[in-house]
């Protein structure tokens with residue numbers, strides 16, 4: 001995985017924060033549609049599932065999210081420390097639920 005390429009593309013992306021946020025919402029909608037198709041939900045039976053459709057939409061969401069993150073001036077160290085912080089919180093939550 002070339003994280004530098006993701007960072008470079010993110011920083012070169014001409015879209016502003018609001019446009020990126022709207023793009024993220026669009027990608028969330030596309031993921032929702034893939035999940036509904038996968039679930040054979042009512043009204044979507046006529047649509048064929050795209051191969052790896054859910055995974056591809058997850059990646060789209062990750063890329064837009066990274067683009068937002070890096071364009072706000074955060075770096076890899078910030079990403080790493082915030083990930084650790086959020087993972088610890090998630091782990092604590094799961095332990096509490098058991």
Ligand SMILES: [Mg+2]
Nearest residue numbers: 027030057060
């Ligand atoms: Mg997409």
